[in-house]
Amino acid sequence: MERIAFIGAGSMAEAIIKGWIDKNCIANEHLFITNKSDQDRLETLQQAYGVQILPNKSMLHDMDCIVLAMKPKDAKEAMIAIAPFLNKKTVVFSVLAGISIATIRSFLGNRPIARTMPNTSATIGMSASGVAFNELVDEQLRTTCLTMLQAIGTVVEVEEDQLHAVTAFSGSGPAYIYYLLEAFENVAAEVGLQQDVVRTLMVQTLAGSAAMLQTGNEEPATLRRKVTSPGGTTEAGLRALEQHEVTAAIAACVKSAEARSRELAQGI
Incomplete structure (x- = not known):
């Protein structure tokens, strides 16, 4: 995946971004960030990591992957806002606590979805992550997603319902x-x-x-x-x-x- 956009720019997004850049997993010029309204936060991350601020939602059409990293309470509004701009092949990588693959699919359409729960130790490459995939994630994409998570720590593949417990533990x-x-x-x-x-x-x-x-x-x-x-x-x-x-x-x-x-x- 060459171009990845983070929808949400909080501590978890920052932890993953820093982990990926430090481990040379993804180049900073291929990482884009946007959030609901906090421009200062976006500029802070841009200055710290050299990532790109997404200028408008229409650019989401060119993304290979989007990372859902907003607060769970903002998830519905955010998914409704971005849904019209995604292309059919865009992969969804969610780090939202509690938000199911079925819910994501209901707002963003039937597409490959990886639902994961890392932790903020991703910042230093020591996250403990659980991940579950929907049926549209093929073996090549599964391997890519696991590699991305291994770049920020340890990852264990689990059944989706088990992610509630993964969230509670790690x-x-x-x-x-x-x-x-x-x-x-x-x-x-x-x-x-x-x-x-x-x-x-x-x-x-x-x-x-x-x-x-x-x-x-x-x-x-x-x-x-x-x-x-x-x-x-x-x-x-x-x-x-x-x-x-x-x-x-x-x-x-x-x-x-x-x-x-x-x-x-x-x-x-």
Whole structure:
């Protein structure tokens, strides 16, 4: 795909654009951006990445692919606005939370559609993405889409209905990790450490733990037990987590996000 237009220019669009450019996946002169009304935002992205601002909707006819990256609440209005300008071969690449392939097809016509859920770690080429395709995506296009997503991180192909859960885990996942780090930093002073010291220690601890898991040699429960000496500090900390029902809170977090994704699907 030589010419790609982003409909929407928020943080997810920027993350993907930066990831693609940094990995030499797509040249910046082949990337076009537009949004509802924020010209300053478009100019900021143009200056930062050398992408092109789409001057008018009629140019969408020349695009090989459009990326739906607006807020889900703006999706209906945006799709209605761009539908008359797309050619029959234009591929739709959607990163919209909760918006189904069937809904996209109802507004933009029967065409190849890839529905994906990356996360903002695409900015540094470390996104965790799930993707589903409709029946009009042939093997060549499927390979192209997977390659584009692999350029910004790890990608797993799933059934479309599973994307609600993917959204809850990896789509929203970075926010959960940042929330956890905030919690560690907030308690720093109470245990006699400076916040920046805690950040340094915990960021490396998170990175090291992730690297241990990526080796795939041992299960998380096994690794946890190896750190947990009977009667030791780790056991005391884990006991406090159990007393505060952290496992139940995490389950509630994921289920709430997954349910919200399904609500968004019903909203259009």
